[in-house]
Amino acid sequence: MNAEVKFLWHKETDVSGLDMIIVPGGFSYGDYLRSGAIARFSPIMQELIGYAQKGGPVMGICNGFQILLEAGLIPGAMRHNEQLKFICKDVHIRVESTQSIYTSSLQKDQLLTIPVSHGEGNYYIDNDGLKELQDSDQVLFRYVNAHGETTPEANINGSVDHIAGITNKQKNVLGMMPHPERAMERLLGKEDGKHIFESVLQALAIA
Amino acid sequence: MFKAKVNVTLRPSILDPKGKAAHHALQNLGLTNIEGVRIGKFIEIDVQASNEEEARGIVESACSKLLANEVMEDFEIQFES
Numbered sequence: 283m284n285a286e287v288k289f290l291w292h293k294e295t296d297v298s299g300l301d302m303i304i305v306p307g308g309f310s311y312g313d314y315l316r317s318g319a320i321a322r323f324s325p326i327m328q329e330l331i332g333y334a335q336k337g338g339p340v341m342g343i344c345n346g347f348q349i350l351l352e353a354g355l356i357p358g359a360m361r362h363n364e365q366l367k368f369i370c371k372d373v374h375i376r377v378e379s380t381q382s383i384y385t386s387s388l389q390k391d392q393l394l395t396i397p398v399s400h401g402e403g404n405y406y407i408d409n410d411g412l413k414e415l416q417d418s419d420q421v422l423f424r425y426v427n428a429h430g431e432t433t434p435e436a437n438i439n440g441s442v443d444h445i446a447g448i449t450n451k452q453k454n455v456l457g458m459m460p461h462p463e464r465a466m467e468r469l470l471g472k473e474d475g476k477h478i479f480e481s482v483l484q485a486l487a488i489a
Numbered sequence: 490m491f492k493a494k495v496n497v498t499l500r501p502s503i504l505d506p507k508g509k510a511a512h513h514a515l516q517n518l519g520l521t522n523i524e525g526v527r528i529g530k531f532i533e534i535d536v537q538a539s540n541e542e543e544a545r546g547i548v549e550s551a552c553s554k555l556l557a558n559e560v561m562e563d564f565e566i567q568f569e570s
Contacts, residue, residue, distance in 0.1 A: 315555070315556065316558055319555060319558065320555075323555070351560075352558070357560075358560060359558050359560035359561045361499075361503065361504065361506070361561065362506045362507060363506065364504065364506055365506070366506045366507065366510055404504075404506070406503060406560070406561055407560075408502075440504070440506075
């Protein structure tokens with residue numbers, strides 16, 4: 283995508299000169315205790331938290347989302363999927379807000395088909411927290427069906443309010459369970475995920 | 490040395506899919522008098538401290554920093570006498 287990528291090991295402590303940090307999915311420390319609970323204390327996380335607090339764009343995908351929640355950069359927590367199954371399939375998500383660098387070149391209500399792959403993606407927040415998320419337009423993506431409707435069946439893991447992706451109040455930190463990086467190339471199946479990265483690059487005027 | 494026993498439990502308002510699955514299985518086993526199951530974590534901690542109050546402080550800090558996620562979990566600490 284014409285953007286230079288630098289891989290940072292979790293023991294590194296230098297995040298200078300970066301336009302954006304992506305915390306990828308996978309598993310960290312065996313996900314013992316709770317997903318992301320131990321990774322949240324990796325050496326690089328202190329620097330990442332400082333970077334995010336200064337307004338630096340940080341995107342957490344899947345396990346990355348769980349780590350950002352545990353670090354308190356975005357509100358809420360993750361529970362085991364409602365039906366206890368590990369879910370690995372393509373899902374439909376709906377763009378709920380375009381007021382963020384991650385969605386500014388998308389359309390409101392646009393549907394994206396992006397894979398999920400997780401066992402603990404059942405997002406939880408209490409009612410007051412949810413109201414705050416809604417009032418500040420922090421919900422970027424919701425799980426919907428192929429017609430863009432929030433039916434109970436479409437809420438694959440039981441998340442509060444169908445939440446698939448949210449930002450912090452300042453909107454520089456995004457956490458999302460679906461994997462946009464696994465939907466980047468039409469030849470390999472689909473490319474809806476690419477639109478999110480294109481949006482960021484455009485907003486940050488990198489590409 | 491003090492031995493702490495810690496129970497970490499999901500808040501009552503929070504859905505517990507593991508407990509629900511276990512409850513369902515128990516019903517299938519004919520234990521139909523069981524009306525609910527909630528699953529939490531039990532953690533034993535050995536801690537060096539000069540008195541129980543100090544030990545409790547250390548364990549509380551361990552719980553709120555790492556062992557429990559207070560967004561959705563509560564913890565309870567007991568010391569072995």
